[in-house]
Amino acid sequence: MDFAKKRIQPGSIISSDAYHSYRALDGAGFNHEYQVYDAKESPDHLHWLHTVLSNAKAFVGGT
Known part of the structure; x- marks a missing residue:
């Protein structure tokens, strides 16, 4: 709180x-x-988040 x-x-x-x-x-x-x-209301939201993170991880890894 401070x-x-x-x-x-x-x-x-x-x-x-x-x-x-x-x-x-x-x-x-x-x-x-x-x-x-x-x-349950927006399952597509997390799907795209995982896709973006997966692509970023592959990019950083040099793939």
Whole structure:
């Protein structure tokens, strides 16, 4: 909390998933908006993330 209060301006909007550590920012002078991620709702999202990471790994490895 000390880090957040020192580095985030009061009134800032913080967008995140519903991770419990970020919820602690509620009531600390910040506007916290979150959305619960549902893997069943958008399975294609993770597929493309894995594809990008796999391609980056192959590029760095010199393939």
